[in-house]
Amino acid sequence: xxxxxxxxxxxxxxxxxxxxxxxxxxxxxxxxxxxxxxxxxxxxxxxxxxxxxxxxxxxxxxxxxxxxxxxxxxxxxxxxxxxxxxxxxxxxxxxxxxxxxxxxxxxxxxxxxxxxxxxxxxxxxx
Amino acid sequence: xxxxxxxxxxxxxxxxxxxxxxxxxxxxxxxxxxxxxxxxxxxxxxxxxxxxxxxxxxxxxxxxxxxxxxxxxxxxxxxxxxxxxxxxxxxxxxxxxxxxxxxxxxx
Numbered sequence: 001x002x003x004x005x006x007x008x009x010x011x012x013x014x015x016x017x018x019x020x021x022x023x024x025x026x027x028x029x030x031x032x033x034x035x036x037x038x039x040x041x042x043x044x045x046x047x048x049x050x051x052x053x054x055x056x057x058x059x060x061x062x063x064x065x066x067x068x069x070x071x072x073x074x075x076x077x078x079x080x081x082x083x084x085x086x087x088x089x090x091x092x093x094x095x096x097x098x099x100x101x102x103x104x105x106x107x108x109x110x111x112x113x114x115x116x117x118x119x120x121x122x123x124x125x126x
Numbered sequence: 127x128x129x130x131x132x133x134x135x136x137x138x139x140x141x142x143x144x145x146x147x148x149x150x151x152x153x154x155x156x157x158x159x160x161x162x163x164x165x166x167x168x169x170x171x172x173x174x175x176x177x178x179x180x181x182x183x184x185x186x187x188x189x190x191x192x193x194x195x196x197x198x199x200x201x202x203x204x205x206x207x208x209x210x211x212x213x214x215x216x217x218x219x220x221x222x223x224x225x226x227x228x229x230x231x232x233x
Binding site for chain 2: 035037044045046047050059061062095100109110111112113114116117118119
């Protein structure tokens with residue numbers, strides 16, 4: 001069955017970096033666009049970033065643009081999120097999520113998410 | 127950026143009752159690309175509805191979505207105990223993707 005498993009979260013000081021990973025199984029990873037979505041404590045959901053199924057294009061929320069980088073390794077069935085220059089307001093559970101449509105239905109900047117990981121906690125605190 | 131406003135913030139109902147949740151967009155959602163998710167405490171969200179009215183795989187038919195343009199709704203025809211959760215709408219008709227603030231359905 002489809003599985004997405006995040007890792008790499010932790011407690012870090014402001015200004016530091018982390019690399020989050022999402023290992024997937026149970027589907028053809030290279031056929032799906034992928035996203036990161038985060039949820040601050042007791043808050044709603046916020047879309048963070050998206051990447052095409054072949055890694056050719058990336059998209060970011062304004063709140064993370066220039067600090068976060070999404071990437072993927074289709075040979076390893078793994079999605080990544082490099083998070084740099086962390087701020088207190090980046091504290092959240094970070095979820096990876098799969099676009100419901102194969103090949104993003106033609107536009108990987110737009111998607112809804114049919115499978116999610118369990119999330120990895122990132123806490124930014126001095 | 128399309129802002130999604132969900133109402134009410136909290137809905138207090140009993141099992142067997144009907145729930146109607148609203149999601150209003152600040153501008154028209156292209157192609158009615160509106161999805162609904164259910165989230166229970168400590169769990170990841172679960173896709174319920176996409177394209178405003180299409181049920182995702184495995185979603186019971188007591189969940190129904192409707193609406194177009196700027197006004198959308200999620201209806202749960204008869205609440206089951208497992209339906210008490212937070213529900214989010216999401217638009218994917220334009221970038222950036224945005225979510226509503228959520229509606230909590232409580233007993």
